[in-house]
Amino acid sequence: MSFWGLLALLFGSVEIYRASKCDIFTDLNLHHAIIGTNLYVKLLLYTRENDTCGQELSHYNLSAHPQFNVTKITTFIIHGYRPTGSPPNWLGNLKGELLAREDMNVLVVDWNRGATNLNYAKVVETTRDAAYNLTVFIRNMQENGASLSSIYMIGISLGAHISGFVGANFNGEIGRITALDPAGPLFNGKSTDNRLDPTDAQFVDVVHTDMDALGYRKPLGHIDFYPNGGADQPGCPKTILSGSAYFKCEHQRAVFLYLESMKPTCTSRAFPCTSYRDFLDGHCLECKFGSIGCPVFGYDVIKWKDYLMPEQMFYFTTNTQDPFCRTNYMLEIVTWNLNTIKSYITIRLHNGSEVTKATINHKASSFQKYKVTRLLAQFDKDLSNVEKISFKFSMGNTLQYKRKLRVLRIRLTHLERKDRPLCRYDLLLEDNKEVTFRPIPCEDSNF
The missing domain is CATH 3.40.50.1820 (Alpha/Beta hydrolase fold, catalytic domain)
Known part of the structure; x- marks a missing residue:
């Protein structure tokens, strides 16, 4: 070279x-x-x-x-x-x-x-x-x-x-x-x-x-x-x-x-x-x-x-780790009970094998007869086409007499998507016992 x-x-x-x-x-x-x-x-x-x-x-x-x-x-x-x-x-x-x-x-x-x-x-x-x-x-x-x-x-x-x-x-x-x-x-x-x-x-x-x-x-x-x-x-x-x-x-x-x-x-x-x-x-x-x-x-x-x-x-709010994002719903509940009941709420949404959970426990929610109680339900992930809902109320006191909650209406509204709200009518819930049901289209209501 x-x-x-x-x-x-x-x-x-x-x-x-x-x-x-x-x-x-x-x-x-x-x-x-x-x-x-x-x-x-x-x-x-x-x-x-x-x-x-x-x-x-x-x-x-x-x-x-x-x-x-x-x-x-x-x-x-x-x-x-x-x-x-x-x-x-x-x-x-x-x-x-x-x-x-x-x-x-x-x-x-x-x-x-x-x-x-x-x-x-x-x-x-x-x-x-x-x-x-x-x-x-x-x-x-x-x-x-x-x-x-x-x-x-x-x-x-x-x-x-x-x-x-x-x-x-x-x-x-x-x-x-x-x-x-x-x-x-x-x-x-x-x-x-x-x-x-x-x-x-x-x-x-x-x-x-x-x-x-x-x-x-x-x-x-x-x-x-x-x-x-x-x-x-x-x-x-x-x-x-x-x-x-x-x-x-x-x-x-x-x-x-x-x-x-x-x-x-x-x-x-x-x-x-x-x-x-x-x-x-x-x-x-x-x-x-x-x-x-x-x-x-x-x-x-x-x-x-x-x-x-x-x-x-x-x-x-966020999850404990990545992915941090959560999904927000407005939860509206109308009850029939004569006396005010205070309790914590846990909800699960099901779509086939997928499940997402929201726990409302920062304080006890108050439910009064015929009064709409509006709560923020924050799920750990987003699910589309929800097939079933599991719902549980807990008064948080194991020594207290077991109460029942007569629900006239449960309504879940997605706060980000324009999905039709999810509803259920006439449920009888027992303290700390989960009930699973299929949601139905919401009807017009005066509540």
Whole structure:
């Protein structure tokens, strides 16, 4: 082989190596957390053409990265406090789901150097500098033709407030901020200049999953979701014996709920209400948002942008694990008993071999003669073409005299699909004894 051929082969190999080289998220450890880290912000680019191999972008020379198309939507993923220095375990899934939904630029904002420190207060101080770093980068994007409306920031914990600081630097002109359980410690009670608020972007949506510990309690966006009331997430450990999961499970649940929202097979409809108690009691089951009904939590909530006012609180409940989404029915019961009976309700819907269950036990429901009792029944999954219904009432006291409940009408109405309601008339129920029946079409009634 000639000298020039050898040279071409050599340099060609170098180019192939450079093209295949992937930049990765900074991986630190407890030693770094103990001694503390200084801020360094690394921006890792992923696209549909390059969805597994991150490329670190220059903050100042975007022309060096032809794969970064500033005319597309650019989504920044901004993590939070990293007390042990390890990379977030959800990062790859979130990046992948975003690219599956839309052809965009995904920028993983790696500020692990700065976020890793046992001194949480020191990390909070660093958030302003991280926000300034991103502000400079976005201004460079603008100079290269990017529109602020095309900027989407997803901030987790401290990352939510960093997103807010960036948005404030652009007078709220960036397109959207999604805040996944914004950090509460050292932010609760702060003025809007020192935390995320609705004026930081054209649309700010927030989810609260750990408001009584690591998360922020009060509304911060144009719409604020409080799954399971905003605390005590089902399936999370209840005692410290579970180790680190006890501290982080509820805080991280916001991320996993958001991840699921990008899957078309599982959506969570949320309802506006003044309190979680009123929501569970079935007092908030109607939504007047044009023709599109109650908002769906997560990625697609942007469709409700024009219908929302700042700091509205919306509630929904979840299952203990993936799939988290549940199905909502309005349950209406009319009884004949002379005396008021208080009891808990369990319902099962059957479709062949499939069964789904709803338990209404947050408090004892009250049944009075000829009075319609409306309850929210939340099933662990959705079933179409319901063939049978199993119904049980329980007074919750095994020592009490066994009572019977004379039901004049049971009516189940799906709150998301426009299915015909399911009814049954004239049932005699015995305390803690399940009765199974076939539903029939509902008749007009004065009850």
